[in-house]
Amino acid sequence: MSLSSPPEAAEWLAPPPDEPIDRIADRLFEGGSIPVDVERLVRDRIDVDVVDWPFGVDALLIWHNGVPSRVLIRNRPVNYARRVRMTFAHELAHIVIPWHVGYGPESCTSDVSDSLEDNYVRTQENEARNFAGRLLLPYSELARAASGVSLQAFLDNLDRFEASAWATTLRLTQILRSGFIFGGNFTDSSQLDVLRTPGTRSVSLGEAQRSAVDEGTFTVGGRDVQWFQLTDAEVFAPSQDPRKPSEIIKSILFDVYPAKTTEERDGIFYSTQGMLGAALSQGVFDTPDALLRQARHRLKTGVEREIRSHVDWDAYVLKTVENRARKLGLL
Numbered sequence: 001m002s003l004s005s006p007p008e009a010a011e012w013l014a015p016p017p018d019e020p021i022d023r024i025a026d027r028l029f030e031g032g033s034i035p036v037d038v039e040r041l042v043r044d045r046i047d048v049d050v051v052d053w054p055f056g057v058d059a060l061l062i063w064h065n066g067v068p069s070r071v072l073i074r075n076r077p078v079n080y081a082r083r084v085r086m087t088f089a090h091e092l093a094h095i096v097i098p099w100h101v102g103y104g105p106e107s108c109t110s111d112v113s114d115s116l117e118d119n120y121v122r123t124q125e126n127e128a129r130n131f132a133g134r135l136l137l138p139y140s141e142l143a144r145a146a147s148g149v150s151l152q153a154f155l156d157n158l159d160r161f162e163a164s165a166w167a168t169t170l171r172l173t174q175i176l177r178s179g180f181i182f183g184g185n186f187t188d189s190s191q192l193d194v195l196r197t198p199g200t201r202s203v204s205l206g207e208a209q210r211s212a213v214d215e216g217t218f219t220v221g222g223r224d225v226q227w228f229q230l231t232d233a234e235v236f237a238p239s240q241d242p243r244k245p246s247e248i249i250k251s252i253l254f255d256v257y258p259a260k261t262t263e264e265r266d267g268i269f270y271s272t273q274g275m276l277g278a279a280l281s282q283g284v285f286d287t288p289d290a291l292l293r294q295a296r297h298r299l300k301t302g303v304e305r306e307i308r309s310h311v312d313w314d315a316y317v318l319k320t321v322e323n324r325a326r327k328l329g330l331l
C-alpha cells in the first residue's frame with residue numbers, strides 16, 4: 001500500500017457475519033433497494049393497524065395460537081419516521097425469526113436498550129433490535145458502499161439507509177473491525193452515548209480524541225455522530241529475525257532496563273506477553289493484517305515508550321503476530 005493513497009473504507013470492514021439472524025435478514029432483503037421498504041415487508045405478511053395510544057411502547061404484537069396475527073404500531077408525528085421504520089423492522093423480526101414465539105400481547109421498544117425484567121423477553125427483544133439493523137443496513141450494501149471511498153465518505157453516505165442514528169451506529173460496531181469508537185446523543189439525555197467495536201480499548205471520548213489516528217463527524221437522521229479510529233492501517237510483513245518472540249522481548253528488556261533486577265524484568269516480560277496474547281485472542285481475525293493492527297492498537301498504551309521504541313520491538317510484535325496467524329491458519 002502506498003502512503004499517498006489512504007486505505008479505503010472497505011479495508012476496515014470485518015468479515016461478513018454468518019449468524020442465523022444474518023442469514024434470515026439477508027434472505028429477506030435479497031434483490032431489494034435502499035432504503036429498504038420495511039413497512040411493505042411487514043404489511044405483506046400481517047395485518048397492521050396504526051393507532052394512537054397514551055403509553056410509551058412503540059408497537060404491540062398480537063399472537064394467536066403461537067403465531068403473530070396482528071401488529072399495532074403507535075401513531076407518531078412525521079419526525080419519528082425513522083423510529084417507525086425501526087419499529088416495523090423490529091416487528092418483522094418477531095414474525096420471521098422462527099424461534100420467536102408468542103407469550104401473549106407483546107410490547108416492543110425499537111430504539112436504545114430498555115430494561116425489561118424477564119430474561120426470555122429481553123433476549124428476544126435484543127435479537128429483534130439486532131435484526132432490524134441487519135435488515136435496514138444489509139452487510140452486502142454496506143460493503144458495496146465502502147468500496148473505493150474514504151471512511152468519512154462512507155459514513156457520510158449512510159443517511160440514505162434511513163435508519164436512526166442509534167441503529168446506524170450500533171450497526172457500524174457490528175460490521176467494522178476493532179479500534180473504532182463512536183459518540184452521539186441518541187437518547188436526548190445530557191450525556192453522550194459511547195459505542196465501540198469489539199476488541200477496542202475502553203477509553204473515554206477525550207482519550208479517544210487524543211490517541212485517534214483518524215476522526216470525524218457524520219450525520220444520520222439529523223443527529224451528529226463523532227467517530228474516532230484508534231488503529232493504524234498496517235500491512236503484515238514477516239520479520240527476518242531468527243529468534244523466538246520470547247527471546248527478543250527478553251533481550252529488549254535487558255537493553256532498556258539494565259539496572260533492574262531479574263525479577264523486575266520478569267514481571268514486565270510476563271505482563272507484555274500476556275497483554276499481546278490477550279489482544280490476539282479477542283476478536284475475529286481473517287488476515288495477518290487484522291492481527292497486526294489489533295496488536296499495535298492494544299500495545300500502544302499498555303507498554304512503556306522506551307520498550308516500544310527499541311530497534312527490535314517490531315521484530316517482537318511481527319514474530320508474535322506471525323505465530324498467531326499460523327495457529328489460526330492465516331499463513
Ligand SMILES: [Zn+2]
Nearest residue numbers: 107108125128
Ligand atoms: Zn419486540
